[in-house]
Amino acid sequence: MTDDRTPQNVYDDPTFFAGYAELRRTESGLNAVLEQPALHRLLPPLRDLRVLDLGTGFGTFARWAREHGARRVVGVDVSTKMLAEARRLTSDLAIEYVEAPIEAYVPERSAFDLVTSSLALHYVADYAAVVARVHEALVPGGRFVFSVEHPMVTARAEQEWLRDASGRKTLWPVDGYGSEGARHTHWFRDDVIKYHRTIATYVGTLIAHGFTLAALDEPAPSADALAARPELESERRRPPFLLIAAARS
Ligand SMILES: C[S@@+](CC[C@H](N)C(=O)[O-])C[C@H]1O[C@@H](n2cnc3c(N)ncnc32)[C@H](O)[C@@H]1O
Numbered sequence: 001m002t003d004d005r006t007p008q009n010v011y012d013d014p015t016f017f018a019g020y021a022e023l024r025r026t027e028s029g030l031n032a033v034l035e036q037p038a039l040h041r042l043l044p045p046l047r048d049l050r051v052l053d054l055g056t057g058f059g060t061f062a063r064w065a066r067e068h069g070a071r072r073v074v075g076v077d078v079s080t081k082m083l084a085e086a087r088r089l090t091s092d093l094a095i096e097y098v099e100a101p102i103e104a105y106v107p108e109r110s111a112f113d114l115v116t117s118s119l120a121l122h123y124v125a126d127y128a129a130v131v132a133r134v135h136e137a138l139v140p141g142g143r144f145v146f147s148v149e150h151p152m153v154t155a156r157a158e159q160e161w162l163r164d165a166s167g168r169k170t171l172w173p174v175d176g177y178g179s180e181g182a183r184h185t186h187w188f189r190d191d192v193i194k195y196h197r198t199i200a201t202y203v204g205t206l207i208a209h210g211f212t213l214a215a216l217d218e219p220a221p222s223a224d225a226l227a228a229r230p231e232l233e234s235e236r237r238r239p240p241f242l243l244i245a246a247a248r249s
Contacts, residue, residue, distance in 0.1 A: 055120020059086030
């Protein structure tokens, strides 16, 4: 078992990586249908921006940002396998990938106009330290836009619905909401460590470090998405993602 404070590199576990890569390849996950469109809605116009993407994974956002006018993107990730794929997918010299834990990466001061992070910060133990570093990395007026698994999802280590005898989803249980910290979850393998924090902590820490809250979203599937994929109905019963946009003063 990994020490709860040591950054875990579960994406380099072959079983985990194979499961995650397949999920993203088939886009049977919720990233494409819910999380990415919601994140894009919270972004400022990207033209000429210098962007830092924390937990960049396959570099999906880095490439998208460049296609939408960003001047330069630095993508940070702890996983060798994820970054190997990210590098394979582009030859764009304005995208730089850095292999490092978010916790250890110290960006240059005032070097970025926008910092993003898509579904990575719930893997980080010390959120306040990241927020402080992001504040230093941004120019005044710069934006920090990120998504995490929703605290109603991370509250319990067993991230599962309660079901009746026929297997029908009856309730999404929320318990331990106020007890922040590590959760040893199962996702493609055992002992995937995620960190639960309340919404108050996500927002309050930003404000305490000199950010103002610009937007907060808990996206649910649209009527069109439900018509195409009726199984998404349960994503209206509990929010899968929390998205926050903050401005550096
Ligand atoms: C769910 S994936 C999201 C990837 C990408 N942001 C996207 O949305 O397509 C989470 C990513 O965060 C990375 N990650 C997790 N913990 C990290 C840490 N402590 N430091 C750096 N990267 C981390 C993983 O290796 C993985 O690539």
